[in-house]
Amino acid sequence: MADIPHDASASAPPAELGEMELYHPRSWWTKYVFSQDAKVIAIQYAVTAFGIGFVALVLSWLIRLQLGFPGTFNFISPEAYYQFITMHGMIMVVYLLTALFLGGFGNYLIPLMVGARDMVFPYANMLSYWIYLVAVLVLVASFFVPGGPTGAGWTLYPPQAIMSNTPGQQGGIILMLVSLALFIIGFTMGGLNYTVTVLQARTRGMTLMRMPLTVWGIFVATVMALLAFPALFVAAVMMLFDKLLGTSFFMPTLVEFGQQLSYGGGSPILFQHLFWFFGHPEVYIVALPAFGIVSDLIATHARRNIFGYRMMVWAIVIIGALSFIVWAHHMYVSGMNPYFGFFFATTTLIIAVPTAIKVYNWVLTLWRGDIHFTTPMLFALGFIVTFVNGGLSGLFLGNVVIDVPLSDTMFVVAHFHMVMGVAPIMVIFGAIYHWYPKVTGRMLSEGLGKFHFWVTFVGAYLIFFPMHYVGLTGAPRRYFETTDIAVVPDSAMALNAFISVMAFIVGFAQLVFIFNLVWSLKNGKHAGGNPWRATSLEWQTPKTPPEHGNWGKELPVVYRWAYDYSVPGAPEDFIAQNQPAVAGREAST
Amino acid sequence: MVVAWVMVAVVVGSIAFHLLSPWWFPPLASNWGYIDDTTILTFWITGIVFAAVVLFMAYCLFRFRHRDGNTARYEPENKRLETWLVTLTAAGVIAMLTPGLFVWAQFVSVPEDAMEIEVIGQQWLWNYRLPGEDGQLGRADNRFVNFDNPLGIDPEDPAGQDDYMIIGGELVLPVDAPVRFGLRSVDVLHNFYVPEIRAKMDMIPGSVTYFWATLTQEGSYEILCAELCGTGHSYMRGGFRAVTQDEYDQWLGTQMTFAEFAS
16 A cells, blocks of 8 residues: 555645734624634525525425425415426525535635635635625515516526516516626635635645545535636626616517517527536536535544545546536537537536446445444435435436437436435535534534434435436426326326425424524533544644634644544544554554 | 445335336337337436445445444555446446437438428417428518518518418327428427427527427327426417328318418
């Protein structure tokens, strides 16, 4: 094993640069509200994301009420239904998942895990959160304007998105586009921080190839987001112009209510290319932080080094790069030049290879491990199952000919919920059970956690696995009701009702989780600094929760990678990254 | 421990669900049986991979669960194993992609003798244009659309005068002859979707998109719109009948041409 670069034999280089000066807060306001401390900003991001995520959860119940029991609930009109699905999708993808993984976990974990005192630009970091909050408030405001929020589908395809027969075309769509633009501005401020902090503010000895995979995942996802979000920004601004100024970026000559509109010459397909040039990387912007975090959860709780670390890092980088040349697999039946199908099907299926490597390496980390079935580990296992399932159904939809019958059916809905809904959310839960002790100094209740896991995992699988088969019968997605479709048998409607019931059960289990979060703040067991006996730097802080500046007087020095678990000859089954060479370890290798 | 058994149950349950499920593609009514074959092949390959990965994981969870005295093995890398897994995965991907691309090559090559028809979507109605005696369709554009010309046929183009127009009615097509479905929209995006044909495609205002199919089964089918097109999206349905060539010719004679419609 002499060629492994992550052991202690290469010592840390001497300090060359002076430390950065931190702005220390002088009042309650600058400490807890307009804070420049990445850890406070992280919590602000997380609380806001959960708040708006709860709205999305309630919307999903309303969607399932309609789909499971069509005709029963008169307050759900087609207009309202389309508004529910649109806002549910947009909130979950952008305002919850992206914000929580990058703004929440990124802010909390990057400085701690790379041994920095804070983000490199704390002021911009603070602005990032406050602009995000404004974006969320603008989004929420769209529920209260005349006509309500937009019901154009989360993809906001023109011409429909800004035309009369779409709900929310008065104010809703405008606020949606403004909110997205704000979100992107806010994210860019945070994203530059995460990137520069990883590149410039790592402590001595923390080489890139010694970073925990969590940091790798968030780092690559951030770089991708910085490259992908501008496409959405441009699309949102152009559509705003089409709507407000009467330009025709996306609007061709068309007719409404028998009248020619004054638009002409624009291209609806152009919007789709811009949207998915953002939209596909977005899938991995959510997935890569999850990949990184789950690697660390599995290694820590299986007490084993992550298997094939270098391969894992390269897989993250390669997936990030490839995900920029697969976007049009969302557009196989969009009417774009069909010859694109050859190229995009090939690139899409190639991504399966590095993705599969990651799955193998997670499972091979469990192999010959010492597996502790803690709540974070259970959620990590739930992630593997749902991610493998959703990834494999992606091979159907990525392969252009199979996509043709399945596109725009419930099969697609089942696929993307499994792979970028359930799977990353499993990781979010696992990560919260794992890092809550560091954030608060208290453990979450394991009993409630296990209850939360079992209901969520089993329930979510029972929701989304059968849903693929509803789609196979031909039932289209985004249908207000599918009862009277000739090809959809009555038995599929019974299945829909079952799915709805499961959705309510899983939804209510999340209330138990929220209760656990609040209850454990005061009543959880005291955690100590390193309850999981983990190696990475955030567990080695002098205080828990870490104070502003993270490290007390001196920054930690890193001597090894983050995965020295169960090293033969070591006195304990883990060696912290900042621990110098251990006698006996070198003897055994 | 429990979790290992639950993982086994997930695999067994999923496979049993798949095998016992009454929910499957509706009976095929076109030449696109290759699409079904590729789908079934993909179910086999992905099903085997799913079972293998999750069952191996269940084995690890059972065998390597924490007990007193159990220690994990320190093994950062295993190049041989990783190379093997990459090779196997690549082989599986090639096995799925290759037939997919061959079928796609057929999908994009419209037979030269295909009959050309046009489907025109509007919120929330299906309209059609079928070639008249000259066997071809006249030019059309959304800027010609008005009350007397709902499909936007170019009034100056003589080839358009004998085109048959069906406004919101049933579409009838002959079996056993390839048909090129040209697709247009006068307002927003729509998608012409007959589950039994398998093929589908979006309709875009300002463009003419297409797909082709040969109908193989006589019968009546339902046309669904598969691209969100506003509040009436789920009610945008149409009727569609596949009949013999003789019946088709007879039916076509009863339809109205553009010239008749305009006068």
